[in-house]
Amino acid sequence: MATAAAPLLEVRGLCKRFGGLVALDRVSFQVREGEIRGLIGPNGAGKSTLFKNIAGFYRPGAGEILLAGRPISGRPPYEIAGLGVVRTFQETTLFQELSVMRNLEAGCHLHASSGLFRALLGLDRERLERQRQAAGRILDFVGLRERRAQLASELPLGSQRALALGIALLAKPRLLLLDEPFAGMNPAETAHMMELTRKVRRSGITIVLVEHNMKAVMGLCDFVTVLNFGRLLAEGTPESVRRDPAVLEAYLGSAAGGTERASC
Amino acid sequence: MNSASRRHGWWLAAAVLLPALAALPFFLPFHRQDFMIFLLLDVMLVVSYRLVTLSGEWSLIHMVLMGCGGYASALLSKRADLLVWLSIPLAALLTAAVALLLSFPLLRMRGFYFLIGSYAAGEAVRLAWKYFVYPFGGPKGLKLIPPLELQLPFLEQPLSFVEPIPFYLLLLVVTCVSLLLLYRLEHSRIGLTLHMVHWQPSLAEAVGVNSWRYRTLAFACGAFFAGLAGALFVHYLGSINPNQFAIGEMLYILVWVIIGGTRTFAGPVIGVVVLSVLNEIFRQYDEWRPAIYGLILLLSMRFLPDGLESLPGRLRGLWRRRVAAAQG
Numbered sequence: 009m010a011t012a013a014a015p016l017l018e019v020r021g022l023c024k025r026f027g028g029l030v031a032l033d034r035v036s037f038q039v040r041e042g043e044i045r046g047l048i049g050p051n052g053a054g055k056s057t058l059f060k061n062i063a064g065f066y067r068p069g070a071g072e073i074l075l076a077g078r079p080i081s082g083r084p085p086y087e088i089a090g091l092g093v094v095r096t097f098q099e100t101t102l103f104q105e106l107s108v109m110r111n112l113e114a115g116c117h118l119h120a121s122s123g124l125f126r127a128l129l130g131l132d133r134e135r136l137e138r139q140r141q142a143a144g145r146i147l148d149f150v151g152l153r154e155r156r157a158q159l160a161s162e163l164p165l166g167s168q169r170a171l172a173l174g175i176a177l178l179a180k181p182r183l184l185l186l187d188e189p190f191a192g193m194n195p196a197e198t199a200h201m202m203e204l205t206r207k208v209r210r211s212g213i214t215i216v217l218v219e220h221n222m223k224a225v226m227g228l229c230d231f232v233t234v235l236n237f238g239r240l241l242a243e244g245t246p247e248s249v250r251r252d253p254a255v256l257e258a259y260l261g262s263a264a265g266g267t268e269r270a271s272c
Numbered sequence: 273m274n275s276a277s278r279r280h281g282w283w284l285a286a287a288v289l290l291p292a293l294a295a296l297p298f299f300l301p302f303h304r305q306d307f308m309i310f311l312l313l314d315v316m317l318v319v320s321y322r323l324v325t326l327s328g329e330w331s332l333i334h335m336v337l338m339g340c341g342g343y344a345s346a347l348l349s350k351r352a353d354l355l356v357w358l359s360i361p362l363a364a365l366l367t368a369a370v371a372l373l374l375s376f377p378l379l380r381m382r383g384f385y386f387l388i389g390s391y392a393a394g395e396a397v398r399l400a401w402k403y404f405v406y407p408f409g410g411p412k413g414l415k416l417i418p419p420l421e422l423q424l425p426f427l428e429q430p431l432s433f434v435e436p437i438p439f440y441l442l443l444l445v446v447t448c449v450s451l452l453l454l455y456r457l458e459h460s461r462i463g464l465t466l467h468m469v470h471w472q473p474s475l476a477e478a479v480g481v482n483s484w485r486y487r488t489l490a491f492a493c494g495a496f497f498a499g500l501a502g503a504l505f506v507h508y509l510g511s512i513n514p515n516q517f518a519i520g521e522m523l524y525i526l527v528w529v530i531i532g533g534t535r536t537f538a539g540p541v542i543g544v545v546v547l548s549v550l551n552e553i554f555r556q557y558d559e560w561r562p563a564i565y566g567l568i569l570l571l572s573m574r575f576l577p578d579g580l581e582s583l584p585g586r587l588r589g590l591w592r593r594r595v596a597a598a599q600g
């Protein structure tokens with residue numbers, strides 16, 4: 009394979025400003041296929057902004073983003089999703105008024121939508137059947153089968169996050185950008201979500217994980233990239249990053265001693 | 273209720289309602305027949321408007337789009353001598369095309385800006401009708417628009433659809449087909465995608481929805497049916513002028529949709545039927561009508577904020593509570 013040499017995601021010299029604020033300052037890093045990459049940093053470091061740039065929600069000020077060697081920056085989000093990059097949201101984002109199953113069906117848009125006339129004439133039946141099957145598979149995958157008829161708004165936090173992950177998975181990503189999926193979870197929910205994340209990786213999806221929960225980051229990630237004030241601060245295995253004096257300095261006060269939570 | 277029995281319910285309701293609706297005008301005086309015709313046209317308007325609102329946008333140009341269909345069909349049949357049976361569907365398509373063109377500037381905007389933008393665009397179109405005496409006839413509009421006619425083998429004279437009863441029956445068929453299509457659209461995958469675009473636009477984009485495309489689709493399809501209603505209307509009335517599509521008429525659509533309720537497909541239909549019938553009943557107290565109408569609006573907004581569509585559910589709840597109280 010010609011593209012096997014290229015990393016799945018490459019970010020080169022990415023910059024993003026909001027007025028006078030430099031949210032991202034010449035950030036460069038690479039993620040290999042099959043990896044779980046941690047992306048950490050104190051509040052306001054620019055992690056979510058980085059995700060939004062990669063997924064096309066923001067237009068980068070400068071720099072390049074390559075997916076398997078092909079530039080994707082400047083394209084709209086739905087095209088980037090079509091190329092296989094799907095993000096989740098830091099604030100739990102679901103169709104609260106719809107059932108779990110319906111939420112998952114909504115996630116199938118890329119693979120189940122059909123044109124106006126097919127829909128009107130009922131010629132999209134076999135697509136809808138495939139949509140139901142795909143949604144059903146993900147229902148089992150994220151462990152929500154018992155709750156499939158419940159409204160998303162009625163779910164406990166852990167299940168809501170699992171549902172959000174399920175919706176993202178139904179877009180069949182190659183690269184999944186998870187923005188703080190562990191925030192606010194209790195230990196049982198955290199353990200479940202960690203298991204789920206590993207299962208996602210085993211199914212062949214590369215993951216970039218933004219997270220403040222250090223236990224999850226240390227337990228899941230192959231490599232960790234640290235951002236601080238929009239700049240790349242450190243990169244390496246979880247162990248080496250944890251010992252890095254510059255990283256400790258950046259987190260000083262909240263997590264220099266402990267390992268549970270970096271900040272908040 | 274499962275979906276199969278619900279579908280049976282719908283078919284049953286249609287089987288009873290349709291023959292009744294078809295027979296109704298034969299028992300009504302002339303002015304009530306006219307009323308029924310305008311009611312059906314208004315039903316088409318609100319239901320096509322609902323499609324636009326499904327994508328999350330409230331437009332103020334819908335009435336003008338109806339006018340586009342009317343003017344297009346009038347011009348095609350009167351000035352280009354096209355057969356009226358062809359000019360009507362062609363006019364509906366042209367209206368959809370106009371909406372598609374307008375969508376480039378309009379659908380860049382959202383929410384309040386779209387609302388105002390759609391109003392401005394509508395007024396611009398209406399001004400063009402007023403200003404250009406050729407071809408639109410200026411402020412007086414167009415008159416002597418050819419009627420729909422059908423030459424039947426067993427009739428000496430062609431059947432003319434300026435007579436209320438034949439026109440009503442034709443309109444009933446067109447309205448039913450339009451409603452069926454719009455209902456299917458709303459309950460198809462496209463309807464779900466429109467729901468996504470409306471309620472979680474970012475999530476929709478993140479899983480690959482081109483929201484601009486879907487908003488355009490809803491806008492243009494809604495315009496198609498508004499244009500169809502306008503085209504039919506103009507051949508019944510035989511004349512058309514810009515004032516028929518002024519903003520005041522548009523406000524009626526908004527009121528019907530809001531009072532009827534926006535949650536279900538039936539909501540706007542209930543709204544337009546109930547309010548129009550009330551309006552007709554109070555016709556004799558002419559000077560009091562606006563006040564009565566206003567009072568009804570206020571009361572329903574105060575006591576039925578979710579629209580008339582929520583009334584059956586509420587009554588059922590009340591009934592259950594009474595039964596429970598009687599038993600307990």
Ligand SMILES: Nc1ncnc2c1ncn2[C@@H]1O[C@H](COP(=O)(O)OP(=O)(O)OP(=O)(O)O)[C@@H](O)[C@H]1O
Pocket residue numbers: 026029031049050051052053054055056057058098
């Ligand atoms: N749309 C915006 N307009 C202006 N400033 C913004 C915008 N989005 C983010 N910022 C600013 O950019 C900086 C980076 O924000 P970002 O949300 O990327 O941080 P983060 O690393 O995700 O933080 P957290 O851990 O709290 O989620 C912050 O200072 C934030 O205030």
Ligand SMILES: [Mg+2]
Pocket residue numbers: 055056057098
């Ligand atoms: Mg963030």
